[in-house]
């Protein structure tokens with residue numbers, strides 16, 4: 001029998017609660033504004049995982065009362081065509097949030113497209129102005145996945161001040177903004193990456209360990225301090241010989257759950273929180289974007 005079973009950080013349940021709160025907020029605001037909030041996801045190509053994410057977002061928007069203005073383009077669409085689309089969405093007064101679904105096909109420059117999104121419609125919080133505001137601890141639209149992790153930790157009253165936090169992964173999408181958010185809450189933050197020497201001993205120092213890498217079972221039980229909080233951002237698709245597939249994270253869940261105090265499942269942990277934060281950002285832009293009323 002395992003000596004300790006970690007408590008689940010239930011992102012699915014919390015996301016549902018956030019959707020309900022947003023729905024009520026939208027109902028009130030819509031009565032004043034005369035239109036619903038709008039989110040536009042721009043998708044290029046037919047990557048099945050991206051298509052599933054976009055469908056998910058559209059369903060979540062519908063539940064909350066956000067209108068979807070999604071735009072779908074074939075893989076061979078040019079940079080110039082997409083720039084024009086972003087410009088149209090920037091000008092469209094029904095659209096409060098714009099999101100370019102990543103990854104884009106190789107011939108496209110995603111960074112320059114992200115820079116082109118109006119910062120006050122930057123639902124993904126990836127525009128340099130919003131990232132700069134995060135760096136300066138100013139209010140602004142925050143990147144959805146790290147914001148979702150922070151909201152989940154807050155929900156379970158997990159103390160951050162003075163705690164040793166190790167974030168494995170340093171992408172601009174997850175690792176770096178998350179490290180800044182944790183720092184703003186007075187955690188002592190270490191960022192680990194593919195060149196980190198002896199990841200196991202670095203990870204074992206963590207009171208709170210976040211894995212944002214994209215490698216199945218990168219984090220094994222011997223890398224986790226007993227009683228730590230473990231947040232698994234990773235999404236990896238495993239297929240068996242019969243062609244069935246399932247999603248797993250970066251953490252060896254069963255073994256780590258025996259020694260951690262809290263752990264996020266995959267699926268049902270950080271993923272639903274990312275969508276909840278996207279809707280949150282859209283409603284925030286809508287409530288602040290008075291010139292579009």
Ligand code: NAP
Pocket residue numbers: 145168169170171172173174175192193194195196199212213214215218233234235236270271272274
């Ligand atoms: P990414 O851009 O590929 O970054 C991965 C990071 O992991 C890089 O910083 C890389 O280090 C580091 N890394 C790679 N191998 C490593 C190793 N062996 N040891 C330590 N670090 C290693 O990925 P991402 O966009 O941040 O996404 C990370 C994972 O989160 C993916 O599985 C993605 O699908 C998932 N994700 C989930 C959500 C969600 O909503 N749940 C949202 C976004 C992403 P270097 O910088 O040195 O290369």
